[in-house]
Amino acid sequence: MLSLELAHEGHEVTIIEMNPSALRRLGRDHKCRVVIGSGLDSDVLESAGIQEADAFFALTRGDNTNLMSAQIAKLRYRVAKVCVKVADPRRAEAYRNLGYFCITPSALTAGMMRDWILGREYEKIDTYNKLSDVLKS
């Protein structure tokens, strides 16, 4: 969905995907380039053009896979903006402390639902991310 949105806005988007059948959900006329392979594999990352990338999103189901590939993008390829999906709130916080922009979908969703039902204004992402503090106690 993110790929389609960004491509729709006129940005150049490349998707790295291990499983070709997962790409059916993109539909037929998407404008994204697709590279089949693992986001931990430098050859794959380079053929996706990571050296020229302005931003890198690590959004697989594996927290550790995302954290490792995000670190490869930032440390080895010096990508300016790196975003990591981390389902585990505490792991996300540990890597936020190391300077990574981590999104925890459950915290984000829970926070937005709370604000919706209570009729509040929606907050910034960082505020929702900190929601996970409750879970740590």
Add this chain to the structure above:
Amino acid sequence: MYLIIVGGGNVGLQLAKRLLQNGHEVLVVERDPQTANRLATQIGEENVTLGDGCEMATQQDCGFGRADVVIAVTGEDEDNLIVCQMAKTVWSVKRALARINDPSHEEIFKQVGIDETVSATGIIYSMLEQQITPDVLIPVGTLARGDHEVVEVELGPRSKAVGKRRSELDLPNGTHIVWFYREQFGGHTVDDQTTFAVGDTLVAIVPRASAEALRRKLAPPVT
């Protein structure tokens, strides 16, 4: 010492056995219930815990905070990387060792500050390579936070070291040939008067940056 091993496969099991025999306190963290059960019967259930070693709650329960060493030996490099990184950054564990399955990942482990790694695939590959073409350096281990390598090489007939004394070899700076093995002669330490022959197996310590220069000297590539 208190050592935590994340990953209870074959590597983790054998490692735990040895460390327990040497009198250390060992805890193996394994997330698959069946594997954890099997482990418990082999090394005692007090030395095994069922859980995901990448999760902070598990790490807390296992006592990462008081561990002297954390060793990550799962089959997944991403898990090993995160375990070691969290051990160091969250729990201030002094030594975190990782098994690397894909040798191309060595660089990122170094970049995030995990210097002590073992790449079994890399070592096996070098050994197989030596079976196919003799005269290659086999990395045996790393020293000094990865700045130096311990390497082994069997001298082939094309090696520039054959027939020379150690003092006559123009070795890269910081390189020390420390030991050699010769058929029917056994293993010996090397001094400046040692003269090398075809078939000698040498063990040397070399700064990582000079390994290639040493290889060219001792084991010239097939042309």
